[in-house]
Amino acid sequence: MGSAFSGALDPNSPLGSAAVLRTCWTPKDLKEARVERAIIKPLPTPDTRPPLRLAPESVTSRTTSAPGRSIRRVALPDGQKIIALTFDLCEQAVEKTGYDGAIVDYLRAHQIKATFFAGGKWMRSHPQRAMQLMADPLFEVGNHAWTHGNLRVMRGEEMRNQIVWTQAQYEILWEDLQKSRCAINAGAQEMDRIPRLPRVFRFPFGACSAESLQAAAQLGLDAIQWNIVTADSVRGQTARAIADTLLNSAAPGSIIIAHANGRGRNTAAALAIAIPELQKRGYEFATVSELLARGTPITEDTCYELKPGDNKRYDKLFGNGTGL
Numbered sequence: 001m002g003s004a005f006s007g008a009l010d011p012n013s014p015l016g017s018a019a020v021l022r023t024c025w026t027p028k029d030l031k032e033a034r035v036e037r038a039i040i041k042p043l044p045t046p047d048t049r050p051p052l053r054l055a056p057e058s059v060t061s062r063t064t065s066a067p068g069r070s071i072r073r074v075a076l077p078d079g080q081k082i083i084a085l086t087f088d089l090c091e092q093a094v095e096k097t098g099y100d101g102a103i104v105d106y107l108r109a110h111q112i113k114a115t116f117f118a119g120g121k122w123m124r125s126h127p128q129r130a131m132q133l134m135a136d137p138l139f140e141v142g143n144h145a146w147t148h149g150n151l152r153v154m155r156g157e158e159m160r161n162q163i164v165w166t167q168a169q170y171e172i173l174w175e176d177l178q179k180s181r182c183a184i185n186a187g188a189q190e191m192d193r194i195p196r197l198p199r200v201f202r203f204p205f206g207a208c209s210a211e212s213l214q215a216a217a218q219l220g221l222d223a224i225q226w227n228i229v230t231a232d233s234v235r236g237q238t239a240r241a242i243a244d245t246l247l248n249s250a251a252p253g254s255i256i257i258a259h260a261n262g263r264g265r266n267t268a269a270a271l272a273i274a275i276p277e278l279q280k281r282g283y284e285f286a287t288v289s290e291l292l293a294r295g296t297p298i299t300e301d302t303c304y305e306l307k308p309g310d311n312k313r314y315d316k317l318f319g320n321g322t323g324l
Helices: 018-024 101-109 120-125 127-135 156-179 181-186 210-218 239-249 267-280 288-294 313-318
Strands: 070-075 082-089 114-118 139-143 222-224 255-259 296-300
Touching (some): 018 181, 114 120, 156 181
Parallel strands (some): 070 222
């Protein structure tokens, strides 16, 4: 059985359109293609092109849940056992990463809600997959910066572009989908069910600054960290080890980080082990925005993996984070 979560949200917070998803893509279109997991790195020439539109045309008046702070988990009312699965779709300027459809197939088959944090360049490289995730009522698509920039290292316009360009690219794809014959056939009101812009943001490398936290808040984006690390991107990681991490660490209000861009190792297999057991323990699954709507965010004024300062090594290892 899938999650029974049906958290009450603001009526102006659409979740997706089953009609658009069903009309625009066949089950075969949605299904995993193993070749899509492949990562091409390095590209013959780094892709430094901006999106066709440098800023979104839509204007949001949304107020974030915790302006200027990063959200690590959510405190829930007693008796509520809800957790958020999140998957990063990262892509630097020097590569084209993949799409792990096995993860998405499993979530759809078992009606498990999740949030995908997609880079702007990744969405441009994978437009059909990005639009499928946007349209699916099970999923939320968040902003994961343009080319995985380290927003603790970047400053000013360069830093803001990583966030704003990704909002713009999402909006471009939303409009492309809106104009498609299949979406029109799905019904005039159906596209209004799909968010026009992301509402949540994840810092690449889990690295932020006061300036970049404020930049995200100014765009109405909740800055989402995590409190459980699957380590699915670690070479040699096993499904059993990932599942054990989830089963040993899960608590109400947890936010879990994994990868769906071809860099997660055995992630789908781990979900097949852990999710049924978590459901037996009474856990339900929600998108990040749904989780936030049900409780109080637990926040920090900085960003890290599991303890303050533990990701500062990335500044030296990866510089601005884009691969350039």
